[in-house]
Amino acid sequence: MFRITLPDGSVREVAPGTTPADIAAAIGPGLAKAALAARVDGELRDIGRPFEGDAQLALVTAKDEKDALELARHDFAHILAEAVQNLFPGTQITFGPATDDGFYYDFAPKDRPFTEEDLPAIEAEMRKIIGKNEPLIREVWSRQQLIDRWTRQGETFKAEWARELPEGEELTVYRAGKGEDAWLDMCRGPHLASTGKVDPNAFKLTRVSGAYWRGDQKNAMLSRIYGTGWLNKKQLDEHMMRLEEAAKRDHRKLGQEMDLFHLQQEAHGSVFWHPNGYVIYRALEDYMRRAVNAAGSREVKTPQVMDARQWEQSGHWGKYRENMFVIPDETPNIEDEGPMVSEDVQWMALKPMNCPAHILIFKQGIKSYRDLPLRLVENGCCHRNEPHGALHGLMRVRQFTQDDGHIFCREDQIVDEVQDFCQLADRVYKDFGFTYSIKLALRPENRFGTEEMWDQAEAELRDAVVRAGMATEEYGWEELPGEGAFYAPKLEWHLTDAIGRTWQVGTIQSDRVLPERLDASYVAEDGERHRPVMLHRAIFGSYERFIGILIEHFAGKLPTWLAPTQAVVATIVSDADDYAKEVARKLQAVGIRVETDLRNEKINYKVREHSVAKVPNLLVVGKREAEEGTVALRVLGSQGQQMLSLDEAVARLVAEATPPDLA
Incomplete structure (x- = not known):
């Protein structure tokens, strides 16, 4: 009998062949349903893998989000590979790991590289596989068995990798489904118990790119399909919203709008x-x-x-x-080959x-x-x-x-x-x-x-x-x-x-x-x-x-002390041009990076243009402001404006434009 110690210190004696899933079922039906995998002596393992001796056991559920996400994303990658081979016979598989927010898999297509137009059909096929709830079965194979299998199936990339594995070492594969025709991949694991354990509405394929086999540009070019995967649809929706927000904040896009830099x-x-x-x-x-x-x-x-x-x-x-x-x-x-020194x-x-x-x-x-x-x-x-x-x-x-x-x-x-x-x-x-x-x-x-x-x-x-x-x-x-x-x-x-x-x-x-x-x-x-x-x-x-x-981070709305142009003085009417120049001179005198906008354009047009350029402060002046010695201050991101005396506006901008004190 094996002694299995649970996190609360209790010990269960079990017969050889018992799995973590069996212990979860013995504790209760709720835990049996919730348990996704197990940590056995600290190692993350399949829920259905039998114990090999006395062990410390911690059952992994969706509450253990880090482990659960890694398992789900690993499964999504395998399901992606199976779906692609179902839809595109002759495609060779290579590798597909989990990533920080999803997964990818590299393929060698038979006829043409994959494109983003292929993704909807692949997603649909993945959902079919999830719906079949195929068991994911761990098997131990020898190196030669793997080489023979991959060679027989024309999987040259997998066969190449298998030939480099250590002689005599037992290696693991995962079979999706049962029987000789079940889809198979070489993998250390662990995986969830079946394809149906992932949420069919919690993933999305995002893009396709090229990738060299084993990361070496001298090798064959493969098609890499990326996806994002989560535990449920709510997490996916939140992630997609973050991506949408990130796209708005893309520094390359904002760098162009703000005229900051370019690459060529x-x-x-x-x-x-x-x-x-x-x-x-x-x-x-x-x-x-x-x-x-x-x-x-x-x-x-x-x-x-x-x-x-x-x-x-x-x-x-x-x-x-x-x-x-x-x-x-x-x-x-310069010789291309030979010692560098x-x-x-x-x-x-x-x-x-x-x-x-x-x-x-x-x-x-x-x-x-x-x-x-x-x-x-x-x-x-x-x-x-x-x-x-x-x-x-x-x-x-x-x-x-x-x-x-x-x-x-x-x-x-x-x-x-x-x-x-x-x-x-x-x-x-x-x-x-x-x-x-x-x-x-x-x-x-x-x-x-x-x-x-x-x-x-x-x-x-x-x-x-x-x-x-x-x-x-x-x-x-x-x-x-x-x-x-x-x-x-x-x-x-x-x-x-x-x-x-x-x-x-x-x-x-x-x-x-x-x-x-x-x-x-x-x-x-x-x-x-x-x-x-x-x-x-x-x-x-x-x-x-x-x-x-x-x-x-700032979505282009940099703090005033960092902003390239810290203020723009914009006129409503040409009668205020001289006053606008006077305001700009006062700001320049105290070190503010300021420009004037005296163009014969409507003020709303000027406001929009300088907002796109992410100018933090817009000082609007017209005939009344010139007569009263005031400015209408519009702060980037705010809806209204504030009437200030010129001296008040200068003092406020000086305070905002002063870098942090590091003394």
């Missing part, structure tokens, strides 16, 4: 900042400069191009080589990050323990050769500028420095109206450094957040196994915007690896040379991406 093929992946957009950029740069200066940092500037051997020594060459822009040093002929050709690379250059500054001259902490910051321009398909407006570009910084400190200074950074990041994000959560990304499988170094670094970051009072549910504190950088664990700040989306921006990393690899040292109190610890930190992450996030 001649500089694919890099931003052309227009005057309006560069005002925002410079305002953020000035803001961040005040913030880091107040925190005791010193600004530096480092070269764009550095010798490739520096990147080899740092370890970045092995991790980022394929994403780096590489150029020869005074060599006219050789005796014949000296190679240089555009920097993808700033950290090695900051170590080179640190190494200039002898540093004493009294010089630490040394806080260096740089608005550093970086280049990464991102794939074309990954580029997305300002959110992912090839050339970007980081608000980058590195703190070189002693072991005894680490926790204090990280705690201070947590508090600085808190002030910055609150200035922009964001709430956020903090995550600790722990050691990845592929990493440099000893276990002791990683133990210490992770403990220091954790301790700093605890001391800052932020390792709490209020701050969404969570630890993420395996998601650290190859050289250091990191704290991550995940912002939540006005419509509930999250964006990972700021980080701080506790690094003992790069100072070792690049031979950075200081003279300690004992007269010996010691390695400093290097804290990599950023708050915005990159200016480009942060501006994109801000545009969408």
